[in-house]
Amino acid sequence: MSTPGHLIWRLSMKWRVAVDRALAPAGLTHAQYVFLSSLFGLERAGNTPSQRELADETGLEALYTSKLARSLDADGLIERTRDPADTRTIRLSLTPRGREVVEPAIATVAELLDRLLAPLGGRAGDRTAALSRELTLLLDTPLKDEK
Template identity: 40%
Template structure:
């Protein structure tokens, strides 16, 4: 059994909580001028990444890619569609499903937003001496089910 931390700053979960909140504030600050919330950005960027790989994902595959709730993903994608950033088309192979692609405006905004978020990430994580090690540490945590 792992001993209980004697101080909050010795708890990995508490530290992760604090880091996550600080990072989210930094990302939110760069997305606000672009008119995107953080979750809108994640779903727009996920759609963009998959589209650039030649895929026309449906809402379920976007939710899986972003690890988001399917119902919430559908609601946010509907909002992105209202903004003219995403087109949701009926999947010819399954009329219940919606395939997604970005509009030209959505592609341009996704690229700008990814650039800004990557810049914010670089600034936020600049004090980490080994970013490759950080990514290697985060990957298994991100893929846990």
């Protein structure tokens, strides 16, 4: 029998590979999708996040978020601008082209998520809600070496 840690690893790898494959025709990797879809959600909520805020939202390392931001900016999917109140802070926003790319990608990933969660009753199922609560608890539990 597999340990919970091994199962978490396997599920995360299964999901990452599935998202990478599903988004390959759009030219996106899973990490780029996480970046863009999170930025899309934050903008819809009225925010213009900094790179640090987006890193915190996505769980991606700050250095990796910065690298992705530079690449996505060069590709014309986002804009990076200095915050006038603090020029050390870089604010992020989607370009119109970025929205054109991320909106269908969100729909593609939603369909994939529906297939993944079907055995639990789908996204709105009670078992899915319970799983989400348990995963949130685990994500919110600090490990000894975390700051």
